[in-house]
Amino acid sequence: xxxxxxxxxxxxxxEKEAVTLDCTYDTSDPSYGLFWYxxxxxxxxxxxxxxxxxxxxxxxxxxxxxxxxxxxxxxxLVISASQLGDSAMYFCAMRLVQKLVFGQxxxxxxxx
Amino acid sequence: xxxxxxxxRYLVKRTGEKVFLECVQDMDHENMxxxxxxxGLGLRLIYFSYDVKMKEKGDIPEGYSVSxxxxxxxxxxxESASTNQTSMYLCASSLPPRGSNQPQHFGDGTRLxxx
Numbered sequence: 001x002x003x004x005x006x007x008x009x010x011x012x013x014x015e016k017e018a019v020t021l022d023c024t025y026d027t028s029d030p031s032y033g034l035f036w037y038x039x040x041x042x043x044x045x046x047x048x049x050x051x052x053x054x055x056x057x058x059x060x061x062x063x064x065x066x067x068x069x070x071x072x073x074x075x076x077l078v079i080s081a082s083q084l085g086d087s088a089m090y091f092c093a094m095r096l097v098q099k100l101v102f103g104q105x106x107x108x109x110x111x112x
Numbered sequence: 113x114x115x116x117x118x119x120x121r122y123l124v125k126r127t128g129e130k131v132f133l134e135c136v137q138d139m140d141h142e143n144m145x146x147x148x149x150x151x152g153l154g155l156r157l158i159y160f161s162y163d164v165k166m167k168e169k170g171d172i173p174e175g176y177s178v179s180x181x182x183x184x185x186x187x188x189x190x191e192s193a194s195t196n197q198t199s200m201y202l203c204a205s206s207l208p209p210r211g212s213n214q215p216q217h218f219g220d221g222t223r224l225x226x227x
Contacts (some may be wrong), residue, residue: 009152035215043121045202045218093156095175098143098162098208099170100216102154 002027004094008102013082014111020067021077021106023092033095034075036066039105040088048090051075082110115139118219125226131190133222134202142208144186145216146170146178149200161186162208171195193226200224 003026008040013019036048049057051066059066067076075089087110092103119134137144143162147155147170157170159178167178175197179187186205190197201222204216 004154006154011209037218043200043221043223045204047215047217050213050215073169093155098168099157099160100145102147102153102156104152 002013002101004092004101004103006092006106008106010107012109012111015084016081018084019079019089023075025073025094028097035093036077037091038088045052074092085111086110116203116205116217116219118222120222121220121223123224127191127193127195131193133201135186135219136184137205141205143206145204146188147202149202155202160195192215195226198224198226204227
């Protein structure tokens with residue numbers, strides 16, 4: 001069965017530190033995509049970064065990068081130089097054909 | 113920018129009522145989705161649609177139905193609302209996954225309470 005697991009319910013990090021949010025996935029399909037979304041307290045889901053299963057390089061978008069380890073089936077999100085505005089829920093998701101399967105989410109809190 | 117608009121941010125209804133949640137997108141996307149979000153469970157797919165008048169069941173369709181009469185509008189219907197349908201409902205839209213890299217774009221969500 002296709003599944004996404006985020007094992008960290010909550011994380012607390014000091015401002016300006018780097019933070020890694022864990023995500024592991026399980027699928028037998030060779031073609032899939034991995035997404036990270038941010039959900040601030042206001043509720044909207046904001047797309048952050050994408051990694052395709054055939055991509056050779058790790059994806060990067062500004063302060064966000066994706067540490068993609070295909071053999072280990074992990075797709076961890078790295079946020080460099082964290083800011084107070086990074087405090088939010090973060091969801092990892094896997095695309096299979098037309099659908100997204102989401103993990104349970106990690107609540108990240110950035111302390112000043 | 114893609115705009116996905118959900119008709120209500122907050123909604124309170126009574127058990128047994130028929131409830132309509134409306135979603136409109138302005139980017140001519142073929143695919144539209146309805147999710148519910150509950151603490152500790154992430155987002156779970158209720159229904160999705162990849163074309164007008166087409167619909168597919170997601171992972172938790174029981175107690176729900178959908179309607180897509182126009183490309184830009186996707187409605188979620190709770191036929192007879194129950195208290196276990198109290199939740200945050202999120203609508204999303206996307207282009208078809210050519211190359212798989214098309215993200216879904218979400219609305220702001222509707223927090224629905226069934227009393």
